[in-house]
Each structure stands twice: as structure tokens, then as C-alpha cells.
Amino acid sequence: MALLPNSTEPRNGCARNAAPDPAGKPRRLLCMLLTLWAVWPATLRAQLLVYFPTPRHPHEIEQALFTRLPKQSVTVFSRYKDFESRFQSSPPAAALVSGPLSKELTNYRVALEGTVGGKPAEPYVLLSPSDSLDPSNTDTMTLAVVDALGRRKQSAFVRELLGRSPPLLRVTKTEDLLYSLNLGMARALLVPATHGDYLARVSNQELNTSPIPDSERPILRLMVREDEDTAALVRGLKQMSEDALRVLGLEGWQ
Amino acid sequence: MSIPSVIRAFTSSITLLLAAGIHWLPIAQTVDSSALPAVLVVTPRDTAFTEAILGISQELRGYARMEKLVLPPKPNSDSMTTVLVRVSPRMLVLVDNLSVSAYRHHLARTDSSEPVTPALILMAAQVEAEIPTIPNAMAISYEVPLVTSVLKVRTTLGMPVNRLGVLHREFMAASVADGAALCAREKTEVVGAVLPNRGRGAREHAVRRALRELLNERDIDALWIPNDAYLLSPAMLTRVWLPALRTHALPVVVGVEALVDTHIGLGTVAVLPDHRALGSQAGNIILDAMDADWKVAPGKILAPLTVRTVVSRTRARKAMRQTDAEFLKADKVVE
Numbered sequence: 362m363a364l365l366p367n368s369t370e371p372r373n374g375c376a377r378n379a380a381p382d383p384a385g386k387p388r389r390l391l392c393m394l395l396t397l398w399a400v401w402p403a404t405l406r407a408q409l410l411v412y413f414p415t416p417r418h419p420h421e422i423e424q425a426l427f428t429r430l431p432k433q434s435v436t437v438f439s440r441y442k443d444f445e446s447r448f449q450s451s452p453p454a455a456a457l458v459s460g461p462l463s464k465e466l467t468n469y470r471v472a473l474e475g476t477v478g479g480k481p482a483e484p485y486v487l488l489s490p491s492d493s494l495d496p497s498n499t500d501t502m503t504l505a506v507v508d509a510l511g512r513r514k515q516s517a518f519v520r521e522l523l524g525r526s527p528p529l530l531r532v533t534k535t536e537d538l539l540y541s542l543n544l545g546m547a548r549a550l551l552v553p554a555t556h557g558d559y560l561a562r563v564s565n566q567e568l569n570t571s572p573i574p575d576s577e578r579p580i581l582r583l584m585v586r587e588d589e590d591t592a593a594l595v596r597g598l599k600q601m602s603e604d605a606l607r608v609l610g611l612e613g614w615q
Numbered sequence: 616m617s618i619p620s621v622i623r624a625f626t627s628s629i630t631l632l633l634a635a636g637i638h639w640l641p642i643a644q645t646v647d648s649s650a651l652p653a654v655l656v657v658t659p660r661d662t663a664f665t666e667a668i669l670g671i672s673q674e675l676r677g678y679a680r681m682e683k684l685v686l687p688p689k690p691n692s693d694s695m696t697t698v699l700v701r702v703s704p705r706m707l708v709l710v711d712n713l714s715v716s717a718y719r720h721h722l723a724r725t726d727s728s729e730p731v732t733p734a735l736i737l738m739a740a741q742v743e744a745e746i747p748t749i750p751n752a753m754a755i756s757y758e759v760p761l762v763t764s765v766l767k768v769r770t771t772l773g774m775p776v777n778r779l780g781v782l783h784r785e786f787m788a789a790s791v792a793d794g795a796a797l798c799a800r801e802k803t804e805v806v807g808a809v810l811p812n813r814g815r816g817a818r819e820h821a822v823r824r825a826l827r828e829l830l831n832e833r834d835i836d837a838l839w840i841p842n843d844a845y846l847l848s849p850a851m852l853t854r855v856w857l858p859a860l861r862t863h864a865l866p867v868v869v870g871v872e873a874l875v876d877t878h879i880g881l882g883t884v885a886v887l888p889d890h891r892a893l894g895s896q897a898g899n900i901i902l903d904a905m906d907a908d909w910k911v912a913p914g915k916i917l918a919p920l921t922v923r924t925v926v927s928r929t930r931a932r933k934a935m936r937q938t939d940a941e942f943l944k945a946d947k948v949v950e
Contacts, residue, residue, distance in 0.1 A: 418943055421944070442670075512902060531895075532920055533895055537892075537920045540763045540920055540922075543766070543797055543800065543801065563766070565800075565802035566800050
């Protein structure tokens with residue numbers, strides 16, 4: 362999912378039917394350069410890349426961000442693989458990513474941290490249709506997770522959270538987690554607590570939440586490249602309304 | 616403006632961009648792909664499969680080498696044998712029924728005592744009938760499960776689906792019953808109307824009567840129409856479905872995007888497999904098999920996990936009785 366506002370709109374005054382002008386050559390050159398700038402792959406000018414697992418549709422995330430960042434070039438991804446390949450081919454000035462993913466972005470620093478309940482971190486839980494689960498007894502239990510870090514790093518993240526390596530069912534989107542549970546493809550879901558609340562609300566099944574000890578991780582972070590001036594971006598995000606923040610799964614920034 | 620000056624302008628733009636700090640970083644590790652195990656994707660020449668194959672290649676990158684065999688409309692098994700010998704794949708992905716059939720012919724001509732390469736069948740119709748014919752194969756079905764459709768409609772339209780009407784022929788009874796059991800966990804009751812597979816009982820007047828009874832007397836709050844070519848023939852559409860549904864505001868859930876199209880105007884929501892994600896799902900199954908020393912679960916059929924929705928704005932607003940409803944959770948909205 363990629364939206365690049367203003368990226369293809371004409372930004373110069375090149376009139377097609379203008380009368381011949383003695384100073385036409387330099388002007389044409391200027392027009393060409395400006396046109397080149399306007400149509401130059403928007404990837405090069407992408408200021409903010411956004412990817413984090415969320416129960417929200419990318420359209421909702423785009424709308425929430427565009428209300429405060431109308432002049433920024435924002436690209437929202439709904440799949441980790443698309444984010445990864447774009448990030449690698451064209452590193453952006455900034456990235457709005459989940460806490461675990463933020464740690465993978467070298468050469469970027471934390472500019473803002475999203476908060477819930479005044480805290481920039483939240484715990485992870487196991488969500489299951491059975492009775493409460495013991496997180497230390499999940500070695501052979503297939504757990505569904507959103508693949509938000511890539512195969513190896515996702516496995517390492519789960520191992521770090523649970524202290525073991527259960528079989529994983531990797532899904533593309535947060536809503537797929539519920540389908541995997543309904544279809545009996547996974548025994549439980551491993552999710553941030555707020556996503557667990559959302560999925561339990563959407564489902565009419567009785568779902569049990571089992572907390573995972575010491576599992577608090579950063580929620581959402583704005584990562585900016587060291588050499589970029591991203592003050593406008595930070596300002597824009599800080600001015601987001603409560604409703605827009607809620608779409609990002611947040612209550613505030615710090 | 617001469618060509619050299621254009622080139623100069625172009626290069627100077629790049630220089631400016633680079634000076635502005637826009638550059639490429641070699642983040643991805645270089646992998647010698649020839650050293651990686653090979654996975655052969657066998658596919659017909661059709662753009663309908665492009666996204667799924669892209670999804671597979673994205674998942675396999677850095678782990679396995681994806682090779683592709685594009686089949687002509689009438690493949691011969693010699694060309695498949697040649698490619699299999701050359702590539703020597705650790706696993707096969709058979710996309711569409713044409714690939715399954717071509718591979719079946721290849722197997723029929725090979726020594727049956729040799730171990731059969733594990734295979735994954737993808738985007739094939741009637742996969743339940745195909746899978747027993749290919750040894751050491753598993754599959755991802757192309758049919759979206761009923762319970763997934765129910766959940767997706769609930770979140771996309773924001774409407775509860777408590778009683779879902781389903782009109783189907785007898786041959787689908789088992790799959791509808793399985794779907795109904797899963798829907799029951801989500802507190803959705805499936806109200807079925809079953810027609811015989813053929814004969815008088817499956818003719819237009821019988822379908823019309825069954826549909827009217829379902830719509831008017833069974834207190835359903837949504838209708839799901841299965842992908843049955845007989846029930847969705849042009850004659851049935853124009854003479855049965857469309858006239859019967861014209862006077863109802865129920866959400867109608869279909870499994871084909873064209874049925875939501877303005878010209879046909881049957882469905883309120885189409886719930887379809889997401890092809891790229893289907894490829895990702897396949898890629899993960901391949902990598903799981905790789906981790907298990909190239910073992911698959913023969914005969915196993917998995918459901919597609921990620922789906923996309925196409926919503927008819929006009930009919931959805933009518934169904935929801937909200938004239939200004941927007942559908943931000945839909946992947947595509949048509950009028």
C-alpha cells in the first residue's frame with residue numbers, strides 16, 4: 362500500500378503552448394530539471410516510511426497521518442517484506458515502526474515514542490480459546506504471530522519473549538491471527554496486549570488472555586536518520602488529534 | 616536541447632540528490648544464490664499468478680533459490696522432465712490445475728520406486744480432488760472459509776452477522792457443514808438451503824423458490840453465495856438472483872470480484888484470497904519444510920489466511936441503512 366501525496370503533481374510553470382522566448386533555452390533546462398524532480402522516482406523523496414503490525418487497515422493509518430502531515434511524503438506498508446525491500450533500496454529520512462523493528466534500524470535514532478497509559482512500552486500476551494496458558498509451557502504449541510521482523514528475527518524475538526522456540530505460524534496481517542485461530546491452524550496468538558484486546562472484542566469466541574512475564578517492549582517509535590532535519594515531521598506527529606492517535610494505537614507521544 | 620545537455624542535467628540532478636544525503640546503503644547481505652537449495656515453481660503463463668509468485672520469491676530470498684517453469688497451454692512432460700533434471704529442486708510449487716496435471720503426467724512416466732519430491736499445490740480449483748493424485752504433496756486451498764468471510768464482513772461493514780443464509784447444491788453440503796461448525800464458535804448460525812446437484816430440483820424455478828424462502832422466511836441477516844458456476848450462470852443471475860435480491864437490503868457476500876461490479880450488481884462484499892499473501896503463506900510452508908529436512912504433511916489442505924475485500928458502496932450503504940458510511944477497512948470500494 363503506497364500513497365505518495367503530491368509526488369506526481371506538476372510543480373513548475375512549464376506552459377506547453379508558450380510563445381518562443383529568446384531566453385527559452387535556460388528556461389527549458391530549468392523546466393526539465395523541475396519536471397525531472399517532479400517525476401523522479403518518488404522513492405527518492407520518500408520522507409517517512411510506515412510499517413507496524415496493527416488491526417487497522419492501511420487506509421485508516423494513511424488518513425490519520427495525512428491529516429497532520431499533508432506536505433510530507435508518507436508511504437504506509439501493510440506487509441513487512443514490502444517495507445523491508447523499500448527501506449533497503451531507498452533508506453528514508455524517517456520510519457514509523459514498532460518497537461521491536463526499531464532496534465533493527467541502524468544509523469537511525471529514536472525521535473519520538475508512542476505511549477499508552479503514559480508508558481512507551483506494553484506487554485505481550487498469549488490469546489487462546491482454551492483455558493489460560495502457561496507461557497513457559499509452549500514448546501510444542503503452534504503460536505501464530507504477525508511476521509513483522511522477517512523469519513529469523515521474528516523467531517529470535519519470540520525466543521527472547523518466551524525463553525523457548527515454539528513452532529510459529531507466520532501471518533501477514535493482524536486480522537489473519539484470528540482466522541488462524543478459528544481454523545485451528547494455531548493453538549494461541551502471540552500479540553501485544555492492546556492487539557489482544559482488539560481481537561477479543563472483534564471475535565465472538567471466549568478468548569483467554571495469558572500475560573507473559575517481563576515482556577514489555579516499546580510500542581511505536583519514530584526513527585530518524587542522524588543527518589536529516591525532521592523537525593516538521595516530529596511537530597506534525599505531536600499535533601495529531603486524539604482520534605488520529607487512537608488509529609495508531611496510541612494515546613500520546615514522548 | 617541536445618542529448619548531452621540532457622545527460623548533464625540528469626547527472627547533476629543525481630549529484631544534487633546525493634549531496635542532499637539521499638543514498639543507497641548495502642543493508643542486505645549478499646548471498647550466493649547458486650549455493651542455496653532450489654525450489655521450482657511450475658506455473659501457466661498467466662498474469663493472475665504473478666502476485667502469488669512474487670510473494671513466494673520475497674519469502675524465499677536469502678533462504679532458497681526460486682526457479683520458474685512457465686508452461687505453455689498444452690505442456691508436454693518431456694520439457695518438465697528436462698527442467699526437473701536441470702534444476703534438481705528440493706521442493707515443487709504447482710500453481711493452478713494445469714501444473715498439477717502436467718506433473719501428474721510426468722510422475723506417470725517416471726520410476727515409481729524413486730522418492731517423490733515434496734510439492735505444494737497453489738491456486739488450483741477443486742484441490743480436494745487434485746491432492747490425492749500427487750504423492751507427497753500438500754496444498755493451500757483457493758476457497759475462502761465461510762468463517763473468515765463472516766469475520767471479514769463483520770469488520771468491514773461493522774455489522775453483526777448472527778444468521779447467515781447459504782444457498783448451495785448437495786455436493787457442497789460437507790464443506791458448508793464444516794464451515795457452519797466453525798461459524799458456530801463465532802456465534803453465527805448458518806441457515807442452509809440445499810438443492811440437489813441436478814434434475815428438476817436444481818432448475819431455475821426451484822432455485823428461485825428456495826432463495827425466496829431463505830430471504831423471506833428464515834430471518835437471516837446476510838446471504839453468502841458460494842462459487843458454484845451452475846448457480847451463478849448468466850441465466851440464473853438475470854432470472855433468479857438479481858430479481859429476488861432487488862427488493863432486499865441484505866448484505867450479499869460473494870467470492871468473485873466481478874459479482875460486486877456495478878454492471879452485475881449482485882454482491883455487497885466480495886471476500887477473496889489475497890494473492891501476494893497466498894504466496895507468502897506458501898513461502899513460509901516451503902521454509903518450514905526446509906527446516907524439517909524437506910518434509911511436508913502429505914494430503915494436508917490449508918485454508919488461505921489473508922483475504923481482501925471489495926465493497927459496493929451503494930449496496931453496502933443500503934444494507935447498513937447509512938447513507939454516508941465510508942469503508943476504510945475495505946481494500947477496494949466500487950460504486
